[in-house]
Amino acid sequence: MGSISLEHVNKSFGDVQVIPDISLDIKDGEFVVFVGPSGCGKSTLLRLIAGLEDTSSGTILLDGVDMTDAPPARRGLAMVFQSYALYPHMSVRDNIAFPLKMAKLPKEVIDQKVDYAARTLNLSSYLDRRPRALSGGQRQRVAIGRAIVREPKAFLFDEPLSNLDAALRVNMRLEITELHQQLKTTMIYVTHDQVEAMTMADRIVVLNAGNVEQFGSPLDLYKKPANRFVAGFIGSPRMNFVDGAEAAKYDAHSIGVRPEHFVLTRIPAPGSWEGVVSVAEQLGSDTFLHVQVGEFGLMTIRTDGEETFSHGDDVYLTPDATRIYRFDADGKAL
Amino acid sequence: MARKVSTQTRIGFTIGAWVVALLLFSPILWTALTAFKTEAEAIASPPTFWPQTFTLENFSAVQERSDYVKHAINSIIVALGSTLLGLAIGIPAAWAMAFAPTKRTKDVLMWMLSTKMMPAVGVLIPIYLIFRDLRLLDTVHGLTIIMTLINLPIIIWMLYTYFKEIPVDILEAARMDGAELWNEIVHVLVPMAIPGIASTLLLNVILAWNEAFWSITLTSGRAGTLTAFISSFSSPQGLFLAKLSAASLLAIAPILLMGWFSQKQLVRGLTFGAVK
Amino acid sequence: MATQQTNTLARVMMAPAVIVLLIWMIVPLVMTIWFSFQNYSLINPMMTGFAGWANYIYVIGDPSFTQALVNTLLLVGGVLIITVIGGTFIALLLDQPIWGQGILRILVISPFFVMPPVAALIWKNGFLHPGYGMFGHLFKMLGLQPVDWFAQYPLFSIIVIVAWQWLPFATLILLTALQSLSEEQREAAEMDGANAINRFWYIIMPHMARAITIVILIQTIFLLGIFAEIRVTTGGGPGYASTNIAFLVFRTGILSNDIGAGSAGGVVAVIIANIVAFFLMRAVGKNLDA
Secondary structure, rough: OOOEEEEEEEEEEEEEEEEEEEEEEEEOOOOEEEEEEOOOHHHHHHHHOOOOOOEEEEEEOOOOOOOOOOOHHHHEEHHHHOOOOOOOOOHHHHHHHHHHHHHHOHHHHHHHHHHHHHHHOOHHOOOOOOOOHOHHHHEEEHHEEEHHHHOOOEEEEEEOOOOOOOHHHHHHHHHHHHHHHHHOOOOEEEOOOHHHHHHHHOEEEEOOEEEEEEEEEEHHHHHHHHHHHHHHOOOOOOOOOEOOHHHHHHHOEEEOOOOOHHHOOOOOOOOOOOEEEEEEEEEOOOOEEEEEHHHHEEEEEEEEOOOOOOOOOEEEEOHHHHEEEEOOOOOOOO | OOOOOOHHHHHHHHHHHHHHHHHHHHHHHHHHHHHHOOOHHHHOOOOOOOOOOOOHHHHHHHHHHHHHHHHHHHHHHHHHHHHHHHHHHHHHHHHHHOOOOOOOOOHHHHHHHHHHHOOOOHHHHHHHHHHHHOOOOOOOOHHHHHHHHHHHHHHHHHHHHHHHHOHHHHHHHHHOOOOOOOHHHHHHHHHHHHHHHHHHHHHHHHHHHOHHHHHHHHHHOOOOOOOHHHHHHOOOOOHHHHHOOOHHHHHHHHHHHHHHHHHHHHHHOOOOOOOO | OHHHHHHHHHHHHHHHHHHHHHHHOOOOOOHHHHOOOEEOOOOOOOOOEEEOOOOHHHHOOOOHHHHHHHHHHHHHHHHHHHHHHHHHHHHHHHHOOOOHHHHHHHHHHHHOOOOOOHHHHHHHHHHHOOOOOHHHHHHHOOOOOOOOOOHHHHHHHHHHHHHHHHHHHHHHHHHHHHHHHHEEHHHHHHOOOOOHHHHHHHHHHHHHHHHHHHHHHHHHHHHHOOOHHHHHHHOOOOOOOOHHHHHHHHHHHOOOOHHHHHHHHHHHHHHHHHHHHHHHHHHHOOOOOO
């Protein structure tokens, strides 16, 4: 079991309020991602759940039990750190065994569990090495191994993939998702990368300046962003926003159109916006066009990779009328 | 060091450096050589460089006459005892300041440093009187306490600078893995900081071994350390040069060896981490 | 960044160190100040009671105090000049591409590890003794009258001994600082057309300035307390010719058993050291942002 509830959790460092007031319910077995720009309080929130920081006020319940003041060692959670935080003076085997040794399990049980974890994570042949003799991906696996052996109520991941190169990151992303499907243990995963959030999460918490902007499934967030911040943060490339008279036509303070929701033509169409291609980024499968559209400024358009445009081409953009997001003056979705 | 220089320049610098280094080292070399000469040869004029008759009798004479071994044991007890006691007090304190710093941590560190600046003569008289009243004068444990106190700031400072280099993540990982404070320190912090702790130990043993002010003023025959023992040779000169050299060599040799191993750490320790 | 629990624990862990150092700092110092205003002699038990400023007037008014103060300044200043200039020179030399750098470092650093009484005795008997010291032999070989250094130049002789002990310290620290100067910076200066002398003044010296400051301050703290070297060689004499403040306090308080006057001298020594400490703390403190 591993349900986690935060009730009116507040955290200040001195006079600085990092998290004003957050309430969240994370169900047992869920994969929840905290995502947001740097400094949004997502890591602090994770550390509050871990018990590495204490709350200024509010309650943290694990499986319905109040753990607000319990030290990290007593919470039964496991954490994978951004730096992996492996013990450099211990072999891989001792690293993985450490939480079991702290739990004072008998030696045979420890050996058995460590061997099992090592096999699951393909670490069996590295058990006697020191962490510094391992590659980044292997270190990451050791950190995960150390977390899974103790069968925690929940796993906490603090930007675990940010030190890996791009190719390895995709691999590890899949491995962690698979691990979740296998273990069905609650996982909370902190990242600033919205692609990781979209691909891994059952539900995503979008944080901004310590506030929960929206909590929902990835597609919910994509299709029905609660506000302009979420709309801009989720989706890549990011949504284009238009204010003023054009927005007023839609009875809104501002409107947003995702790069993929345009029809692009070389001749004017009814209701189209006229623009000039500034940069064309050709990825093969897609082409991202950065188009200078009169008073609206620079807009990003996603188009088929087969089409070729170049700097200076005149183009006409027609937003898909059914997929225009409307926002009021406070940025709330209409 | 990838600078390219001509061989002549290199030879020139090498000769210059060796001359300077040997000049600086010559008093030690001279003492070592004299220790193996007979008393007559030691004061012969003109002097001999290499001992003509190589003798070990100075060493046995030193032991017989003044019980060198007893003083050496006192020195070992005081140096090791005060350093271990200092580490026992210093490791928890340095842990606290390195990993749970508060706004006042910096002030506390500076204040600890300031106790080191207090001149010993400023407190000599009260300490002397307190020791007299508590019957601690000329005792090994009394001197060990003083030595612990005067070196504690250096121990804490050195440990603090070494602990600061350990990422706090790793200690937090230990906490998440279920380690209580004791296990966190014993199984994670101390093993990771072993090189730093060893350097701290080494440097403080050296400093305590060579400390002369308190050991001369607070001890005499019974608890005298080697510094006090050697000082007692200040009066009888002349005929004793070879024996004096033998005693000196015995007193400095072990620490010289330790010093050669710890020269890098010495810089950090004595500059309180300001030069690394 | 830690929990309240960790912070509480941290305070408990610091408590022993803070408490013993607090006691160590306050108790004896308060006693010294107290004694300094008392009539207190170990020889004359009749002498008791509040003395007012009498001890201070007695100590400071005595010509021996003025001489000890001058001697202290000469000793500290002399050793500093020798060690900083000599240390810079030797550090620069050792930083050159030379053969046997490792062994040279060991040879040069060695005097620092020689305990003060041994250092003093080696110099006193092996080098400065007019009869069989090395300098005595040297003078005789040159047909000159050997000099009785400790009788004729007592303070100078002590300066030489202390400088020999501290030269390695200055050298080692300056060499460490020198080696932390990046090779690229030197090469960049070379590319910019700076010759050896320019490089020394505009690149190396500014880089070394901080290390030199630290050497000066730390040595000053230790040099103010020079004791064993004097005790073993001249015993402060002849007269007061080689007595510094530290030794004067010892002479007055312990040898002459005048606790009151000795304490007053001790307080003066503390004040002098504090002035130096103030600057050292500022230099070290700057480095402590973490």
